[in-house]
Amino acid sequence: MPTAVSADNEIRAYPELPGQCRPARFVRVLLQTVLDDLRAEQEELDALAGSLTEAQWRLATPSPGWTVAHQIAHLAWCDDAALLAVTDKQAFLAFLDSVRTDPQAHIDRGAAEGAAASPEDLLARWRAGRGVLLSTLRRIDAGSKLAWFGQPLNVVTLGTARLMEVWAHGLDVADALGVTREPTHRLRHIAYLGVRTRDNAFHRRGLTPPEPFRVSLSGPDNQVWTWGPPEADQRVTGTALDFCKLITRRIHRDDTTLTAVGADAERWLHIAQCFAGPPGPGRPPKTTDTRFGACSG
Template sequence: MPDPGTTVRSLLDDLRDEGDALDGLVAALPPDRWATATPAEGWTIADQIAHLHWTDGRALLSVQDPDRYTAELADAVAHLDTYVDDAAHEGGALPPGTLLERWRAGRARLLDVLADQPSGVRFPWYGPPMSTGAVATGRLMETWAHGEDVAQALGVRRAPTERLRHVARIGVRTRDFAFALHGRPAPAAEFRVELRSPGGELWTFGPEDAEQRVTGPALDFCLLAVQRRHRDDLALRADGPDAAEWLSIAQAFAGPPGKGRAPGGSSRTDAS
């Protein structure tokens, strides 16, 4: 789901920068701070980084050995309810220095491997197969989302960047997926989405004359799409009943329906 005007190289640069930004939040933390609880219930900062390391590894396996990836995913169905949590807690139990080193090495390896992929190839994932650009975009989205959890845990307010355009695009492109997750038919007509970027640019998606519309800050839309804030805490406007329904169920990440966050920023979510 990358922007058609974005090259894979620039996407990978943005993915690298997003990882480096989160690295900068945790690199100097004393070991005891890695055990700090995050807004994702039951997950510490260490669990968040371990999850990113693990999913980077799943992406690397999908690209390098898709048959093995598919077989491992089939085996996971037997314990799907705890599949993600178990991996996060296992990795989160590592010494922080070891975990940090492994996460850095894993994301660097993934960037190198993605840069070497030929155009047109697709790789299996938890949802539909993805292109190289879509893999990179998904990893950026998840790195940003879990970085938000870490920042909240540390009491840090991160300045949004133009890299959010990738997250926003996934949020828009997964509209029908979100409806399907909730057993609802997706609206037949496209929506118009107009988002104000951190730099003041207007990002637009969908036909200009669409009846159903969503408008507001890009940051707020991205926070909603990755279910890091409740809609009531965000400056998003929906015009039309279908658009309003979408904002109540929007979900940019794969997996079962997330519970989202309670109003006021408190947590009642898994850590997808």
């Protein structure tokens, strides 16, 4: 499911970018970084999907009713929607109006229609669509605002949202195949998206967002990524991998190593999501999960 957050100040999450760069330069550099990482994430999933047998394409994934083919078809569907948003605003707004009454039904239909194609045709569609989208995003003004699901996004956030989706649905594919994917530095983009969508998670449940938290996550190679005021009373700490699984609702809170200090911080870990649309039931705890549980996004 597409993300629902705007991130005009996303550049603040990347203090290691050259300090002498002007803000506009920051955004251009960040956009290219995000798109490079999006391409790498796509290629990693492609390497996995491209070697599958016909039977493996039909394996069930953690998303109820979705096979491996549905997962790849959904990514292709979202890339098509993103390209439309970038190239034809009026057509995209008309598309939004057509799906507004029941977006999940349209998402499921798009996945089912794509999954009905042969694996070769589906892979070809995904590869072609994502290639055109990437090349188009590289050419447009990095500061552009685009209509999107939920609310308008800037280009950097759209690229980050695509990366998040590829990673999350790639996890579903890997789960179906019994494959463990190693975490990479690309998790930083997804983790930041989770931090930026914190208030949205509270709003969706009719709750008033509390004061900002301090979030400190350990990434690959002993990296530490932090967001929020250092003096904040409420905090979340743990691994970036668990945090990213949680905010994409690919893991139950009880199965993470995340630590929350403060009641609101703990509540957030039970409701966090970095995508638009209804949260769904999420994954059940492993103690009650015989194989797969429900997920959304």
